[in-house]
Amino acid sequence: MEIMNGKATLGDKKISIAIMSSFVVLTSQYLVLIYFNLMETTAGSMIQLFSKLIVGFFYVVALPTVLKRNKMFFFITYFIGIVIYATNYFVFTENWIHLNDTLFPFFFTSLPTFIYIYSLEDKNILMNIMRKTSVVVFFICLFVAILIFLENNTVGEYSMSLSYYTLLPLIFFLNDLFNKFNIVKLFFVVVSTVVILALGSRGAILCVLIFIILKLLFQLKKLTYTKFFIYSVLAIIIIFSVFFIDDILQLSYEFLSNNFGIKSRTLRLFQEESLHLSQRDVIYKNVLHEIAKHPIIGLGVAGDRNYAGAVYVHNILLEIIAHFGVLIGCLLLFTLLFMIIFALKTQDLTRRDLIIIWLCLGLVPLFVSSSYLIELNFWVLLGLVVQNIKFRKY
Numbered sequence: 001m002e003i004m005n006g007k008a009t010l011g012d013k014k015i016s017i018a019i020m021s022s023f024v025v026l027t028s029q030y031l032v033l034i035y036f037n038l039m040e041t042t043a044g045s046m047i048q049l050f051s052k053l054i055v056g057f058f059y060v061v062a063l064p065t066v067l068k069r070n071k072m073f074f075f076i077t078y079f080i081g082i083v084i085y086a087t088n089y090f091v092f093t094e095n096w097i098h099l100n101d102t103l104f105p106f107f108f109t110s111l112p113t114f115i116y117i118y119s120l121e122d123k124n125i126l127m128n129i130m131r132k133t134s135v136v137v138f139f140i141c142l143f144v145a146i147l148i149f150l151e152n153n154t155v156g157e158y159s160m161s162l163s164y165y166t167l168l169p170l171i172f173f174l175n176d177l178f179n180k181f182n183i184v185k186l187f188f189v190v191v192s193t194v195v196i197l198a199l200g201s202r203g204a205i206l207c208v209l210i211f212i213i214l215k216l217l218f219q220l221k222k223l224t225y226t227k228f229f230i231y232s233v234l235a236i237i238i239i240f241s242v243f244f245i246d247d248i249l250q251l252s253y254e255f256l257s258n259n260f261g262i263k264s265r266t267l268r269l270f271q272e273e274s275l276h277l278s279q280r281d282v283i284y285k286n287v288l289h290e291i292a293k294h295p296i297i298g299l300g301v302a303g304d305r306n307y308a309g310a311v312y313v314h315n316i317l318l319e320i321i322a323h324f325g326v327l328i329g330c331l332l333l334f335t336l337l338f339m340i341i342f343a344l345k346t347q348d349l350t351r352r353d354l355i356i357i358w359l360c361l362g363l364v365p366l367f368v369s370s371s372y373l374i375e376l377n378f379w380v381l382l383g384l385v386v387q388n389i390k391f392r393k394y
Contacts, residue, residue, distance in 0.1 A: 008121055008122070009122065009125065011062075011065035011068075011069070011121075012120055012121055012122045012125040012126070013125055013129070014058075014061055014062040014065055015062045015065060015066065015116050015117075015119060015120050015126075016120065016125050016126045016128075016129035016130075017058055017062070017129055018055075018058040018059045018061065018062040018116060019113060019116055019117060019126070019129075019380060020129050020130060020133040021054070021055050021058040022055045022109075022376060023133050023137050023165070023168055024133055024136050024137060024140075025051050025054050025055050026051060026055075026165070027136075027137045027140045027141060027165045028051075028140060029047055029048060029051040030140075030144065030161055030162065030165065031140050031143060031144050032047055033047060033048075034144055034147065034148075035147065056108070059112055059116070062116060065119070066115060066116055066119045069119045069121075070115065070118065070119045073115065073118065073119075074115050077111060077114065077115055078107070078111060081106070081107060081111055084301065085099065085103070085106075085301065088300045088301045088302075091297075091300065092299070092300030092301070092303055094300075094303075094306060095299075095300045095301065095302050095303050095305075095306065098302035098303070098305040098306070099301060099302050101302070101305075102301075102302050102371070102373045102374060105373070105374040106373050106374065109374070109376055109379075110373065110374065110375070110376065110378075110379045111379070113376050113379040113380055113383065114379040114380075114382055114383045114386075115383070116383070117379075117380050117383025117384055117387065118383045118386055118387045118390075120383075120387070123348075123350055123351055123354060124350060126354065127350060127353075127354065130168075130172055130357075131172065133168070134168055134169040134172040134173060134188075135169070135188075137165060137166075137168050137169050138166075138169035138173075138188055138191075138192065140165075141162060141165055141166045141169070141192070141195060142191060142195070144162060145162075145195045145198070145199060148199060149198075160201045160203070160369065162195070162199055163195075163196045163199065163201045163203070163204040164201075164203075164204055164365065166192050166195050166196050166204070167192075167196070167204045167207055167208070167360075167361060168361065169188055169192050170188070170189060170192035170193060170196065170204075170208060171207065171208065171211050171357055171360055171361060172357060173185040173188040173189050173192075174189050174208070174211065174212070174215075175211075175215065175353055175356070175357055177189060178215045178219060179353075193208070196208075201369075202368075203365055203368040203369050204365075206364060206367075206368065207360045207361065207364045207365060208360070210359075210360050210364050211356065211357070211360040214344075214356050214359070214360070215356065218344075218352065218356075280314050280315075280368070283307075283308045283309065283311075283313055283314060284313065284315065284318060286307045286308065287299075287304050287307050287308055287313045287318055287322055288318065289307075290306075290307050290322070291318075291321060291322055291326070294325070295325060295326045295327075296325050296326070296327070297325050298321065298322055298323055298324050298325035298326070298328075298329065299322045299323065300323060301323045301373070302323070302373065303322060303323060304318070304319055304322040304323070312370065312371040314368060314369050314370075315366070315367055315368070316363070316366035316367060316372050316378075317333060317367070319366075319371060319372060320332055320333055320372070321333075336382075339385040339386065339388075339389065340355070340359065340363075340381075340385055342385075342388070342389065343355045343384065343385040343388040343389075344356070346388060351384075351388060354384055355381070355384050355385065355388070358377060358380050358381040358384055359381055361377045361380075361381075362375060362376075362377030362378040362379070362380055362381040362382075363378060363381055365377070366378060
C-alpha cells in the first residue's frame with residue numbers, strides 16, 4: 001500500500017511540475033529576452049523555441065502517468081478535438097490560416113493541460129508546486145522590474161506579459177493571506193501589485209479585484225472578530241481611496257515618472273474620464289456584425305480572427321458565440337458557468353481555493369485578452385471543474 005501511495009505521489013508531482021513548468025520557463029525566457037534586448041530577433045525566436053521544448057519535456061515525462069490513469073479519457077478528448085477541427089477545415093475554408101495558427105497550441109498545450117489536471121489525484125501536491133513556482137516567478141519578475149526601474153532595460157509603454165506573469169504570485173499569496181496573515185506573503189502581494197500597476201496592464205488588476213470579491217463572499221460565511229476588524233479597516237481604506245482616487249493616481253504616476261522615468265500606462269488610463277478599450281470596441285462591433293449574419297452556424301473555430309484585424313476578439317463570450325453560433329455558443333457558456341458554480345460549492349476548502357485561483361488566472365483574463373484556444377490557464381480551470389464533478393459524484 002505504501003509503495004502504491006508513493007507511486008501516486010510521484011505521479012502527481014510529475015503532473016503538477018509539468019503544468020507549472022511553463023510559468024517558470026516562460027518567465028525566465030522573458031527575463032533573458034529583456035536583459036539581452038532580443039525581443040523580435042532571430043536569436044529571440046530560437047530562445048522561445050528552446051523554451052517550448054523544455055516545457056514539452058516535462059509534459060512527456062508525465063505522459064505515462066496520465067495514460068495509465070485516464071487512457072480512455074485521453075483518447076476521447078483528442079477524438080472530440082480532432083472532429084471539431086476537421087469539421088471546421090471542411091466547412092469554414094476561409095479560416096484555414098487561423099486554424100493552422102491555433103492547431104499546435106490547442107493540441108499540444110491546451111488539451112494536454114486539460115487532461116493532465118483531470119488526471120491529478122492529490123490536489124495538495126499541486127498547491128505545493130504552485131507555491132514554489134510562485135516564489136520563483138516572483139523573484140524573476142522582481143528582477144525584471146528592477147532592471148526597468150534602473151533604466152537598464154525597457155519594455156516599452158507597458159508589458160502585458162510581465163503583468164500576467166506577476167499575477168500568479170500575487171493571487172496565490174493573496175489567497176494565503178486570506179487564509180492566514182503572514183508578513184512575508186504581504187510583502188509578495190504588495191511588491192507584485194506595484195509591479196503590475198507600474199509596468200503592467202489593467203486586465204491583471206481586474207483579475208485581482210474579482211479574486212478579492214470571490215474570497216470575501218466565502219470568507220464572510222466563517223467571519224471571526226479578527227477578520228471582521230481587518231475587513232472593516234480594509235473597507236475604510238478603500239472608501240478613503242475612492243474619494244481621493246484622482247489625487248492618489250496622479251501622485252503615483254508622477255512619482256514613477258519623476259524618479260524612475262516610468263510613465264505607467266495603467267495609471268494614466270485609470271485617470272481618463274472615458275473608458276479606454278484600446279480599440280476593442282471596434283473589434284467587438286465588427287465581430288458582432290458578422291455573428292448577426294451567421295447566427296446559426298457562426299463563423300467557425302478561429303473565425304473571429306478574420307474580422308478582428310488578424311487577432312482574436314479579446315472576449316471569451318463573443319469568441320465562443322462566434323465560433324459555434326448563437327445557440328450552441330450560449331449553451332456552451334451556460335454549461336461552463338454551471339460547472340464553475342457547482343465546483344465553487346464544494347466543501348473542500350483546498351479544492352475551492354484552487355478553483356478560485358485558476359478562475360482568476362484562466363477565465364477572467366479572457367474577457368479582455370487572449371483566446372480560450374491557446375490560453376493554458378483556462379484549460380487548467382476547465383480540468384479542475386470537470387474533475388470536481390467526478391470527485392463530487394464519488
